[in-house]
Amino acid sequence: MSKEHIREIFLEMTPDDRTDVFEELPASVTKEFLNLLPIKERKEAMTLLGYPEDSVGRLMTPDYVAIRSSWSVYESLEHIRKVGKDAETIDIMYVVNEKWHLLDEISLRQLILAPMEEKVERLMDGEFQSLYASEDQEEAVKKMKKYNLTVLPVVDSQNVLLGVVTIDDVIDVYEDEVTEDIHKGASVIPFEINYATAPIFSLFKKRVVWLLFLAIAGFLSGSVISSFEGLLNKVIILAFFIPVLIDTGGNTGTQSATLIIRALVTGDLTPGKWLNVIKKEAIVGIMLGLALGLVLFFWSYVWQRDFKISIVISLSVVLITLWSNIVGGLLPMILRKLRLDPAIVSSPLITTVMDVLGLFIYFYIALLVL
Amino acid sequence: MSKEHIREIFLEMTPDDRTDVFEELPASVTKEFLNLLPIKERKEAMTLLGYPEDSVGRLMTPDYVAIRSSWSVYESLEHIRKVGKDAETIDIMYVVNEKWHLLDEISLRQLILAPMEEKVERLMDGEFQSLYASEDQEEAVKKMKKYNLTVLPVVDSQNVLLGVVTIDDVIDVYEDEVTEDIHKGASVIPFEINYATAPIFSLFKKRVVWLLFLAIAGFLSGSVISSFEGLLNKVIILAFFIPVLIDTGGNTGTQSATLIIRALVTGDLTPGKWLNVIKKEAIVGIMLGLALGLVLFFWSYVWQRDFKISIVISLSVVLITLWSNIVGGLLPMILRKLRLDPAIVSSPLITTVMDVLGLFIYFYIALLVL
Numbered sequence A, B: 001m002s003k004e005h006i007r008e009i010f011l012e013m014t015p016d017d018r019t020d021v022f023e024e025l026p027a028s029v030t031k032e033f034l035n036l037l038p039i040k041e042r043k044e045a046m047t048l049l050g051y052p053e054d055s056v057g058r059l060m061t062p063d064y065v066a067i068r069s070s071w072s073v074y075e076s077l078e079h080i081r082k083v084g085k086d087a088e089t090i091d092i093m094y095v096v097n098e099k100w101h102l103l104d105e106i107s108l109r110q111l112i113l114a115p116m117e118e119k120v121e122r123l124m125d126g127e128f129q130s131l132y133a134s135e136d137q138e139e140a141v142k143k144m145k146k147y148n149l150t151v152l153p154v155v156d157s158q159n160v161l162l163g164v165v166t167i168d169d170v171i172d173v174y175e176d177e178v179t180e181d182i183h184k185g186a187s188v189i190p191f192e193i194n195y196a197t198a199p200i201f202s203l204f205k206k207r208v209v210w211l212l213f214l215a216i217a218g219f220l221s222g223s224v225i226s227s228f229e230g231l232l233n234k235v236i237i238l239a240f241f242i243p244v245l246i247d248t249g250g251n252t253g254t255q256s257a258t259l260i261i262r263a264l265v266t267g268d269l270t271p272g273k274w275l276n277v278i279k280k281e282a283i284v285g286i287m288l289g290l291a292l293g294l295v296l297f298f299w300s301y302v303w304q305r306d307f308k309i310s311i312v313i314s315l316s317v318v319l320i321t322l323w324s325n326i327v328g329g330l331l332p333m334i335l336r337k338l339r340l341d342p343a344i345v346s347s348p349l350i351t352t353v354m355d356v357l358g359l360f361i362y363f364y365i366a367l368l369v370l
Helices: A003-012 A015-024 A027-036 A039-049 A073-086 A108-113 A137-147 A167-185 A200-217 A219-227 A229-234 A242-266 A271-304 A307-337 A347-369 B003-012 B015-024 B027-036 B039-049 B073-086 B108-113 B137-147 B167-185 B200-217 B219-227 B229-234 B242-266 B271-304 B307-337 B347-369
Strands: A092-096 A102-107 A151-155 A161-166 B092-096 B102-107 B151-155 B161-166
Touching: A003 A027, A015 A039, A073 A108, A073 B108, A092 A108, A092 A161, A102 A108, A102 A151, A108 B073, A108 B108, A137 A151, A137 A167, A161 A167, A167 A242, A167 B167, A167 B242, A200 A219, A200 A347, A200 B242, A200 B271, A219 A229, A219 A347, A219 B242, A219 B271, A229 A347, A242 A271, A242 A307, A242 A347, A242 B167, A242 B200, A242 B219, A242 B242, A242 B347, A271 A307, A271 B200, A271 B219, A307 A347, A347 B242, A347 B347, B003 B027, B015 B039, B073 B108, B092 B108, B092 B161, B102 B108, B102 B151, B137 B151, B137 B167, B161 B167, B167 B242, B200 B219, B200 B347, B219 B229, B219 B347, B229 B347, B242 B271, B242 B307, B242 B347, B271 B307, B307 B347
Parallel strands: none
Antiparallel strands: A092 A102, A151 A161, B092 B102, B151 B161
């Protein structure tokens, strides 16, 4: 491509999309490309690039329309007709003073519906939401969701208007966040890269850390089994039921943890409600345990024809399910309370924790009953 | 609350929020409440309630501004000034003919930036996106994301304009969808109710089905172990490593399945790329297997001081990891290809599948080596 062509492509992009592209390029290439832009566009790109990677500053575009409180509706509309062509949005205008401090926002709708001779200051109510350029992009997502907005003004610490953030860019951030949560749930260190284009080695790196940690933690389960070696040697049948019992614990815990983590993320649940969660998970846990206990009792009896073994299996599954439910539900609540990320409680992690607990319950009951 | 008070509350709501409330109430109460509304509002609510629960028709609001192609920009703006106060959005106006067929959409921005005497038809380009009222709400999400829109017109099969859908309502639908995907990933039948207010019995119902199914499937693992009973009786140490080996298989499979399912949902991956996925998962699987195999070799040797056992463990983990990776990656691709929901491949399901495979690999290798 000729430089002229590249320049044209860049000029057709909105400033925030342009920043995205620059970010992907090596610094030397970025610099060369920046030089292809006209001074105004270059300045915009440079300003946007000065903010940390996940900050609102990177997401904003300076293409907004600003008006003055002393103007009339007619003057404001005339101004919009003049400068609005280049704006990312003219649905909302921003009222600034001579030092470019943000005073209020006025919607195009308000202007259109007001009498032409009305002063802008008469339309102002001083009620508006804004973001700091240094804030995390997740703040933009939260505010837009909370206040049902499609655009938010961005200011610096002095309340000087720097730009606006629009919902189409925020939706991308939101989607990345969701992907992050889902990856964490599977013990994968979250990554922003596209699966189809991700290099083999980064896939490996993002996965191996948790797998190694969990495998090493898995030796705890081995120790529990080895400490009951004598019993197992006498009743080898007990080994047949290890997978189904530890899996049931893992599955139940995964369900609880996932429900609680998602409810914390969407705001359906606050960390203060932990007592409520314990109560709910305990009752549901007993119900699930009884249902599973009944089915596993008959199934194991049909298979092994050993009444005592079936008693051990079904008693174990009731206790394992109850405990998995409480642990799976409570762990994310505790982490959130400690201001840690509850999403660390992935299904693989809860499975490993419940293995140790489940095996201990199983062999201890077996020791008592047999 | 008095009827007058209820009536006022309802009148302050937008029609689509009102529909949401009505939907939650028993039919008899709905009817009584509908009678509290003025004829115009009642008609709106009735129309909206006629569509199936997850349809675009339920999401739409009839409060839009329609203009005619023969009007001038000035006439259109005057019309907006008159009727725009009650509209949910005036950012986009819809051009209709005398039979209310949708011809085009014009943004307020276009009108404001055009000369006052220009005819609307001169601004029309016939390019617009629309939805059918009977379509699934997920279509609205997809279209808004794809075309970066904040509002979409809704038409019937005759292309008659019925209403508009705005992004604030669509974001709620999107969030529900994400919650659904996450619940499925934990083998919970998705539910729309808030965890904090969900009745105990619905929580139980949504969870017990998969748990029972997986527990019964878990007996397959038991059969594999029991078929190697002789070997296990001779070398009881083999039982100690069952949890860590089957968990590693489950964890690896969960990681792959989660990455692939999410990539399919976000569109990063298309079902056509299955060969690519196999290749990638195979290579990553071998790398993970070698890393885990090395660590497990030393760990097990330090613990049991049995060279042959350590060989069995590490060989098994390499093969298990490789297979889990391929199965976990491929299963969702196959389901998508068959037009089934790939999200059925939850972490508990993949864990159960990998148990059977993993145990078979483990004991078979043990039989060969010992």
